[in-house]
Amino acid sequence: xxxxxxGAATGHPHAEATSTQRDAKFQxxxxxxxxxxxxxxxxxxxxxxxxxxxxxxxxxPAAEVFCTMCLEAMEAMSPGCVSxxxxxxxxxxxxxxxxxxxxxxxxRETDPIA
Numbered sequence: 001x002x003x004x005x006x007g008a009a010t011g012h013p014h015a016e017a018t019s020t021q022r023d024a025k026f027q028x029x030x031x032x033x034x035x036x037x038x039x040x041x042x043x044x045x046x047x048x049x050x051x052x053x054x055x056x057x058x059x060x061p062a063a064e065v066f067c068t069m070c071l072e073a074m075e076a077m078s079p080g081c082v083s084x085x086x087x088x089x090x091x092x093x094x095x096x097x098x099x100x101x102x103x104x105x106x107x108r109e110t111d112p113i114a
Contacts, residue, residue, distance in 0.1 A: 027058040028110040036063035038070040040091050041102050046109065050074050050090075059106050 026046070037049035037056060048054050051069035071082050078090035087096040096102075 025109045026056070026106075028106070029058045029060045030062040031060055032062045032064040034060060034063065035065050035067055036060045037067045038074070040089060041097050041105075042089065042091070050077075059110060061103070061106065 037051060037053055039046045039049050039056065046059075047056060049056060049067070049070055050073040051067055052073075074090045075082055078088065078093060081088055081090045088094065089096050
């Protein structure tokens with residue numbers, strides 16, 4: 001499973017921000033059992049999943065159940081990428097960013113502090 005890829009799961013809308021906070025782009029969740037869609041780590045907005053769903057609003061780094069359509073789309077773009085030991089992006093065929101870099105971006109994308 002592509003565990004270092006960020007899963008963006010569609011779900012609940014964000015709560016309203018106070019005057020000292022802004023809405024975080026995404027809500028951080030930890031639900032291993034939730035079917036989670038996958039986005040490209042390098043995608044600018046993290047809004048469109050590999051299976052084509054738009055408007056993802058949460059990041060689920062604990063995901064263990066991934067959308068089959070996302071996995072199939074990734075495999076169609078770059079055969080073998082899902083099961084490869086070294087993760088290579090199916091979009092640009094470059095090595096995926098380190099998990100540390102992806103987690104830092106996740107933190108920025110879910111931070112409600114302005």
